[in-house]
Amino acid sequence: MQILKKAILTGIWFAVLTFPIMVVKVDHIEGKMVWRWENAGYIAIGAALLSLVWRYLLERKAMRRRQEELAIREPSLWNKILRDPKLIRTGLLILLLLMLILPALSSTYHINIIATALIYVVLALGLNIAVGLSGQLVLGYAAFYAVGAYAYGLANHYLGIGFWAMLPVGGIIAALAGILLGLPVLRLRGDYLAIVTLGFGEITRLIIQNWSSLTRGPGGISGIAKPGFFNFSMADVAVSSVYIYYITLALAILTIFVVDRLKHSRVGRAWQALREDEIASEAMGVDTMRTKLSAFALSSMWAGFAGVLMATKTTFINPNSFTFMESALILSMVVLGGMGSIWGVVLGAVAIILLPEYLRAFSEYRMLIFGAIMVAMMVFRPQGLIPPQFRRYEIPDYLKKKSAGTPEGAKEGN
Amino acid sequence: MNSELQYFFELVFSGITKGSIYALIALGYTMVYGIIELINFAHGEIYMIGAFTGLIVAGLLGIFGFPLLGVLAIAVICAIIWCAAYGYTIEKVAYRPLRNAPRLSPLISAIGMSIFLQNYVQLAQTSDFLPFPQLIPDFEFLDSIAYIVSSTDVVIIVLSAVVMTALHCFIKYTNMGKAMRATAQNRKMAMLLGIDADSIISVTFVIGSALAAIGGVLIASRMGSIDAYIGFLAGMKAFTAAVLGGIGSIPGAMFGGLVLGCCENLAAGYISSDYADVFAFLILVLILTFRPSGIFGRAPVQKV
Numbered sequence: 001m002q003i004l005k006k007a008i009l010t011g012i013w014f015a016v017l018t019f020p021i022m023v024v025k026v027d028h029i030e031g032k033m034v035w036r037w038e039n040a041g042y043i044a045i046g047a048a049l050l051s052l053v054w055r056y057l058l059e060r061k062a063m064r065r066r067q068e069e070l071a072i073r074e075p076s077l078w079n080k081i082l083r084d085p086k087l088i089r090t091g092l093l094i095l096l097l098l099m100l101i102l103p104a105l106s107s108t109y110h111i112n113i114i115a116t117a118l119i120y121v122v123l124a125l126g127l128n129i130a131v132g133l134s135g136q137l138v139l140g141y142a143a144f145y146a147v148g149a150y151a152y153g154l155a156n157h158y159l160g161i162g163f164w165a166m167l168p169v170g171g172i173i174a175a176l177a178g179i180l181l182g183l184p185v186l187r188l189r190g191d192y193l194a195i196v197t198l199g200f201g202e203i204t205r206l207i208i209q210n211w212s213s214l215t216r217g218p219g220g221i222s223g224i225a226k227p228g229f230f231n232f233s234m235a236d237v238a239v240s241s242v243y244i245y246y247i248t249l250a251l252a253i254l255t256i257f258v259v260d261r262l263k264h265s266r267v268g269r270a271w272q273a274l275r276e277d278e279i280a281s282e283a284m285g286v287d288t289m290r291t292k293l294s295a296f297a298l299s300s301m302w303a304g305f306a307g308v309l310m311a312t313k314t315t316f317i318n319p320n321s322f323t324f325m326e327s328a329l330i331l332s333m334v335v336l337g338g339m340g341s342i343w344g345v346v347l348g349a350v351a352i353i354l355l356p357e358y359l360r361a362f363s364e365y366r367m368l369i370f371g372a373i374m375v376a377m378m379v380f381r382p383q384g385l386i387p388p389q390f391r392r393y394e395i396p397d398y399l400k401k402k403s404a405g406t407p408e409g410a411k412e413g414n
Numbered sequence: 415m416n417s418e419l420q421y422f423f424e425l426v427f428s429g430i431t432k433g434s435i436y437a438l439i440a441l442g443y444t445m446v447y448g449i450i451e452l453i454n455f456a457h458g459e460i461y462m463i464g465a466f467t468g469l470i471v472a473g474l475l476g477i478f479g480f481p482l483l484g485v486l487a488i489a490v491i492c493a494i495i496w497c498a499a500y501g502y503t504i505e506k507v508a509y510r511p512l513r514n515a516p517r518l519s520p521l522i523s524a525i526g527m528s529i530f531l532q533n534y535v536q537l538a539q540t541s542d543f544l545p546f547p548q549l550i551p552d553f554e555f556l557d558s559i560a561y562i563v564s565s566t567d568v569v570i571i572v573l574s575a576v577v578m579t580a581l582h583c584f585i586k587y588t589n590m591g592k593a594m595r596a597t598a599q600n601r602k603m604a605m606l607l608g609i610d611a612d613s614i615i616s617v618t619f620v621i622g623s624a625l626a627a628i629g630g631v632l633i634a635s636r637m638g639s640i641d642a643y644i645g646f647l648a649g650m651k652a653f654t655a656a657v658l659g660g661i662g663s664i665p666g667a668m669f670g671g672l673v674l675g676c677c678e679n680l681a682a683g684y685i686s687s688d689y690a691d692v693f694a695f696l697i698l699v700l701i702l703t704f705r706p707s708g709i710f711g712r713a714p715v716q717k718v
Contacts, residue, residue: 014503021470025540026539026544137518198650199650199698199702202691203692210688210689325529367529367532368533370529374523375530378508379512382516382519
C-alpha cells in the first residue's frame with residue numbers, strides 16, 4: 001500500500017512538473033495557446049508505473065550487492081554462455097560467414113545501413129581505448145572524426161588524392177591532432193579533461209564552419225571520390241556500395257583484432273592500471289604521461305580512419321555531422337555496451353545504429369531514449385550490457401603447495 | 415563623445431549584460447561542484463526550460479492583457495518555481511543513486527540527462543525558433559543614455575546584482591548557508607555534526623536551478639527568440655565563467671561571468687563576430703590547461 005501511494009504521488013509530481021512544457025504549447029503563428037490535457041494524464045500514469053519499476057530495480061541492485069559481498073551468487077546462465085570459449089568461437093565464425101555473404105542475400109539499402117553501423121563500430125572501439133580502457137573521458141571525439149573526414153575531403157577536392165592513399169594519412173593526421181591536444185591537457189583528470197576535450201571539439205567544428213575559404217563553410221564538401229580498385233573505377237552505385245561494405249567490414253574486423261591485442265598487451269595493461277588508480281599505477285612504474293598520450297593518439301587514429309571511410313561512403317561532408325551530439329552518440333555506444341569490453345562496445349554500436357533504422361516509428365525519439373538509457377545504465381548497470389572481463393591468472397599447482405598458508409582471496413588476481 | 419569610444423562602451427555594456435546572465439547560470443554550476451564535485455551538465459537545460467516556462471506563462475497572461483511589468487514578474491516567478499522543481503527531481507533521479515559511484519558515472523548520467531531534457535522540450539514544444547515577447551519595458555528616465563545602454567540591459571544588470579547579493583547574504587549569514595558551506599568543505603564531517611547532507615544537496619540544486627531560471631527569462635526577453643538548443647551553448651559558457659573564476663567559489667563565478675561576457679563581446683566587436691564562440695571555448699581550454707584552479711580558486715591539494 002505504501003508503495004502504491006508513493007507511486008501515485010510520483011505520478012502527480014511529474015504531471016505537475018511537466019505541465020507547462022507538455023500541456024501548453026505556444027502556437028506563435030496564430031498567436032494562441034494549444035492545450036493538450038491528455039498529455040498530463042499520460043505523464044502521470046507513465047511516471048507512476050516507471051517509479052514502481054525504478055524502485056524494484058534499485059532494490060534488486062542493492063540485494064545483488066549484498067549477495068555478492070557474501071559471495072553466494074552463482075554466475076547466471078547468460079554469463080556461463082559468454083564465458084565458454086568454444087561456443088563463442090563457433091558463434092563468431094558463423095557471424096563472420098554471414099557478414100561475408102551478406103551482399104549476395106540482401107539489397108543495397110540494407111548493405112548501406114550495415115556499412116554505417118560498421119563505421120560506428122570502428123568509432124566506438126576507438127573511443128573505447130580512451131574511455132573504456134584507460135579511463136580518460138573524451139567528450140570531443142567527433143573532432144577527430146571530423147579531422148579524418150576533412151583530411152580526405154580536402155585532399156580529394158583540392159589535390160585529387162585517392163581513398164587508399166588518404167586512409168593511412170587521415171588516421172595519422174587525426175593521431176597527430178590527438179597528440180597535439182593531449183600534450184598540454186593530459187595532466188588534467190576526469191571531469192576537467194572531459195570539458196577541455198568538449199571545448200576542443202566545439203572549437204574544431206566552429207573553425208571548420210567559419211573558415212569558408214578552405215572548407216567551404218556550412219555548405220560542406222560534396223562530390224568526394226569513391227575508392228577505386230586498382231585501375232578500375234567503381235562507378236556503378238550498387239557495386240561501389242558492396243565494395244565499400246567489404247572495406248568497412250575489413251576495417252571493423254581489423255579494429256576488433258587490434259584493440260583486443262592491445263588490451264592484453266603491456267601498454268593495454270598499463271592503460272587499465274591507470275584507469276583503476278592513477279597514483280598506484282604511477283607508483284608501480286607506469287609512465288602515466290606516455291601511457292595516456294598513447295591511448296589518446298591510438299583512440300583518435302581510429303576516429304581518423306572512420307572519418308575517411310565516412311567521407312568516401314557518403315561522398316559529402318559538412319560541419320553539422322560533427323556536433324557534440326555525435327560525440328555523445330558514440331559515447332553512449334561505449335557506455336551501453338560496457339566500458340572496456342570489446343564485444344560489448346560492438347554490440348552497443350550495432351544496436352544504437354540499427355534499432356532506430358529498423359524501428360522507424362521511434363526514430364523521432366531516438367535521442368530522447370539514448371539520454372534516458374545513459375542515465376538508467378549508470379544507475380542500474382554501470383558495467384554495461386556485456387561487462388568487460390578481467391584476465392585471470394591461475395597459480396600453477398607446484399606453487400600452491402609452497403604457499404599453502406595464503407588466504408583464499410590471493411588466488412584470483414586481476 | 416566620439417563614435418569610437420561610444421562603440422567601445424556599447425560593447426562593454428552589452429558584455430556586462432551577457433556576463434551577468436552567465437554569472438547567474440555559473441552560480442548553479444559552481445555551487446553544485448563545490449558540494450558534490452559534479453559538473454552538472456543538465457544545468458544549461460534547466461536554463462532553457464526556464465526560458466520556455468517564461469514564454470508559456472507570458473503567453474497565457476498576454477491573453478488576459480496584464481500590464482507588462484506584472485507579466486515579467488509572474489513569468490520569472492513561475493519559471494523559478496518550475497525550474498527549482500526540475501532541479502530537485504533531476505538530482506533525485508540521476509545523481510542521488512550514484513552518490514558513491516566512481517566519478518565518471520554521475521558525469522555520464524548528467525550528459526544523458528542533458529540530452530534527454532533537450533529532446534523532451536524539442537518534442538513537446540518545437541525544434542524551431544520561437545519569438546519571445548519583450549517583457550521589459552523602455553523606461554523614460556533612461557532615455558538620455560539609451561544610445562549606449564538600453565533599459566533591458568539596465569534591468570538585467572540591476573536584477574542580477576540584487577539576486578547575487580541576496581545569494582551572498584544567504585550563504586554568509588543564514589544557518590542554511592552555513593550548513594551548505596560546511597557540507598562543501600567536508601561532507602562526512604558535516605554529517606557527523608548533524609547536518610543532513612542529502613537535503614543540503616537538494617537545496618543547492620533548487621537554488622542553482624532558480625538562478626538559472628531567472629537568467630533564462632531575462633536573456634530570452636533580451637534576445638527575442640528561443641529554441642530547445644540554447645541550453646548547451648549557454649551552459650558551456652556559464653561553465654567557462656565558473657572555471658574562470660575558480661570553480662567552487664561563489665564570488666569567482668560572478669566575476670568570471672562578467673569577465674567572460676566582456677572578453678567575448680570585445681573580441682567579437684574588434685576581431686571577428688564569426689568566431690565569438692570560439693573565443694569563449696578558447697578561454698575555457700586555456701584556463702583549464704594553464705590555471706585549472708581559476709582566478710579565485712585554491713589549487714587542490716592531492717592526497718594519496
